Amino acid sequence: MNTCDLCDLHEARVRILDLPLRDYGGRLAFDGLVSTIKAYEDNSLVREAVAEAGNGRVLVIDGGGSMRRAMLGDLLAAKAVENGWAGVVVYGAIRDSGAIGAMELGVKALGTCPRKTDKLGQGARDVVVEIGGLVIRPGDWLCADEDGVVLADEVLR
Numbered sequence: 124m125n126t127c128d129l130c131d132l133h134e135a136r137v138r139i140l141d142l143p144l145r146d147y148g149g150r151l152a153f154d155g156l157v158s159t160i161k162a163y164e165d166n167s168l169v170r171e172a173v174a175e176a177g178n179g180r181v182l183v184i185d186g187g188g189s190m191r192r193a194m195l196g197d198l199l200a201a202k203a204v205e206n207g208w209a210g211v212v213v214y215g216a217i218r219d220s221g222a223i224g225a226m227e228l229g230v231k232a233l234g235t236c237p238r239k240t241d242k243l244g245q246g247a248r249d250v251v252v253e254i255g256g257l258v259i260r261p262g263d264w265l266c267a268d269e270d271g272v273v274l275a276d277e278v279l280r
Protein backbone atom coordinates (compact mmCIF):
# COMPACT_ATOMS: atom_id res chain seq x y z
CA MET A 124 0.00 0.00 0.00
CA ASN A 125 1.42 3.40 -0.89
CA THR A 126 0.72 6.74 0.75
CA CYS A 127 -1.45 8.00 -2.13
CA ASP A 128 -3.71 4.94 -1.95
CA LEU A 129 -3.91 5.25 1.84
CA CYS A 130 -5.06 8.84 1.50
CA ASP A 131 -7.63 7.88 -1.14
CA LEU A 132 -9.02 4.92 0.79
CA HIS A 133 -8.77 6.25 4.35
CA GLU A 134 -8.85 10.05 4.02
CA ALA A 135 -10.67 10.60 7.33
CA ARG A 136 -8.33 8.25 9.23
CA VAL A 137 -4.89 9.46 8.12
CA ARG A 138 -2.72 12.40 9.10
CA ILE A 139 -0.11 13.71 6.68
CA LEU A 140 3.26 15.00 7.83
CA ASP A 141 3.50 18.20 5.82
CA LEU A 142 7.25 18.82 5.82
CA PRO A 143 9.85 19.02 3.05
CA LEU A 144 11.52 15.74 4.07
CA ARG A 145 14.04 14.19 1.72
CA ASP A 146 14.73 10.48 1.17
CA TYR A 147 18.20 9.29 2.22
CA GLY A 148 17.90 5.58 2.94
CA GLY A 149 18.27 2.70 0.53
CA ARG A 150 14.62 1.77 1.15
CA LEU A 151 12.23 4.44 -0.14
CA ALA A 152 9.00 2.84 1.06
CA PHE A 153 8.62 1.65 4.65
CA ASP A 154 6.05 1.36 7.39
CA GLY A 155 5.75 0.31 10.99
CA LEU A 156 4.64 1.25 14.47
CA VAL A 157 6.20 4.43 15.80
CA SER A 158 8.72 4.85 18.57
CA THR A 159 9.63 8.47 19.34
CA ILE A 160 12.57 10.47 20.60
CA LYS A 161 12.56 14.15 21.48
CA ALA A 162 16.07 15.55 21.76
CA TYR A 163 17.80 18.70 20.58
CA GLU A 164 21.29 18.31 19.10
CA ASP A 165 21.98 15.23 21.25
CA ASN A 166 21.59 11.74 19.76
CA SER A 167 22.38 9.72 22.90
CA LEU A 168 18.84 8.34 22.98
CA VAL A 169 18.98 7.51 19.27
CA ARG A 170 22.02 5.33 20.00
CA GLU A 171 20.09 3.56 22.78
CA ALA A 172 17.00 3.04 20.62
CA VAL A 173 18.70 1.55 17.56
CA ALA A 174 20.65 -0.82 19.81
CA GLU A 175 17.33 -2.46 20.74
CA ALA A 176 15.28 -4.85 18.64
CA GLY A 177 13.33 -2.72 16.18
CA ASN A 178 10.79 -5.40 15.27
CA GLY A 179 9.91 -3.47 12.10
CA ARG A 180 9.22 -0.21 13.95
CA VAL A 181 9.90 3.31 12.69
CA LEU A 182 11.92 5.67 14.86
CA VAL A 183 10.61 9.25 14.72
CA ILE A 184 13.19 11.74 16.00
CA ASP A 185 12.05 15.23 16.94
CA GLY A 186 15.33 17.09 16.72
CA GLY A 187 13.59 20.45 16.88
CA GLY A 188 14.26 21.00 13.18
CA SER A 189 17.91 21.79 13.90
CA MET A 190 20.21 21.66 10.90
CA ARG A 191 23.31 22.41 13.03
CA ARG A 192 24.03 18.83 14.14
CA ALA A 193 23.19 15.42 12.67
CA MET A 194 20.90 13.18 14.72
CA LEU A 195 21.72 10.04 12.67
CA GLY A 196 24.90 8.88 10.95
CA ASP A 197 26.07 5.73 9.21
CA LEU A 198 27.06 3.84 12.38
CA LEU A 199 23.68 4.31 14.05
CA ALA A 200 21.86 3.61 10.78
CA ALA A 201 23.82 0.35 10.38
CA LYS A 202 22.85 -0.59 13.94
CA ALA A 203 19.20 0.12 13.09
CA VAL A 204 19.42 -2.20 10.07
CA GLU A 205 21.13 -4.90 12.14
CA ASN A 206 18.41 -4.72 14.79
CA GLY A 207 15.41 -4.77 12.47
CA TRP A 208 14.17 -1.18 12.35
CA ALA A 209 12.12 -0.41 9.21
CA GLY A 210 12.98 3.26 9.08
CA VAL A 211 13.91 6.53 10.72
CA VAL A 212 12.19 9.89 10.24
CA VAL A 213 14.24 12.86 11.45
CA TYR A 214 12.88 16.34 12.06
CA GLY A 215 16.40 17.64 11.70
CA ALA A 216 19.61 16.59 9.97
CA ILE A 217 21.51 13.39 9.27
CA ARG A 218 25.08 12.81 8.11
CA ASP A 219 26.94 10.13 6.11
CA SER A 220 24.12 10.28 3.55
CA GLY A 221 26.08 8.36 0.90
CA ALA A 222 26.62 5.38 3.19
CA ILE A 223 23.04 5.52 4.50
CA GLY A 224 21.78 5.49 0.92
CA ALA A 225 23.34 2.07 0.44
CA MET A 226 21.57 0.59 3.48
CA GLU A 227 18.30 -1.33 3.50
CA LEU A 228 16.68 1.24 5.78
CA GLY A 229 14.11 3.95 5.16
CA VAL A 230 15.47 7.35 6.19
CA LYS A 231 13.74 10.69 5.77
CA ALA A 232 15.14 13.96 7.10
CA LEU A 233 15.07 17.69 6.49
CA GLY A 234 18.66 17.62 5.21
CA THR A 235 22.26 16.88 6.04
CA CYS A 236 24.98 18.32 8.25
CA PRO A 237 28.49 16.89 8.67
CA ARG A 238 28.71 17.85 12.37
CA LYS A 239 27.94 15.17 14.98
CA THR A 240 25.82 15.85 18.04
CA ASP A 241 26.77 16.26 21.63
CA LYS A 242 26.39 13.12 23.76
CA LEU A 243 24.91 14.42 26.99
CA GLY A 244 22.14 11.86 27.52
CA GLN A 245 19.47 14.53 27.15
CA GLY A 246 16.00 14.10 25.72
CA ALA A 247 13.01 11.82 26.17
CA ARG A 248 11.93 8.51 24.63
CA ASP A 249 8.50 7.28 23.68
CA VAL A 250 6.78 10.58 24.38
CA VAL A 251 4.20 12.45 22.32
CA VAL A 252 5.94 14.81 19.90
CA GLU A 253 4.60 17.56 17.68
CA ILE A 254 6.33 17.92 14.35
CA GLY A 255 5.15 20.33 11.69
CA GLY A 256 1.92 20.88 13.61
CA LEU A 257 1.17 17.14 13.63
CA VAL A 258 0.91 15.20 16.90
CA ILE A 259 2.76 11.87 16.72
CA ARG A 260 2.35 9.30 19.48
CA PRO A 261 4.34 6.18 20.28
CA GLY A 262 2.37 3.26 18.83
CA ASP A 263 0.94 5.25 15.91
CA TRP A 264 1.38 3.57 12.53
CA LEU A 265 3.55 5.36 9.97
CA CYS A 266 3.76 4.67 6.25
CA ALA A 267 6.30 6.51 4.09
CA ASP A 268 7.30 6.49 0.46
CA GLU A 269 8.47 8.86 -2.27
CA ASP A 270 5.25 10.87 -1.96
CA GLY A 271 5.33 11.56 1.75
CA VAL A 272 4.64 10.37 5.27
CA VAL A 273 1.19 9.29 6.48
CA LEU A 274 0.25 8.42 10.06
CA ALA A 275 -2.77 6.68 11.53
CA ASP A 276 -3.98 5.51 14.91
CA GLU A 277 -3.85 1.90 13.68
CA VAL A 278 -2.38 -0.17 10.86
CA LEU A 279 -4.23 0.49 7.60
CA ARG A 280 -4.09 -1.61 4.45
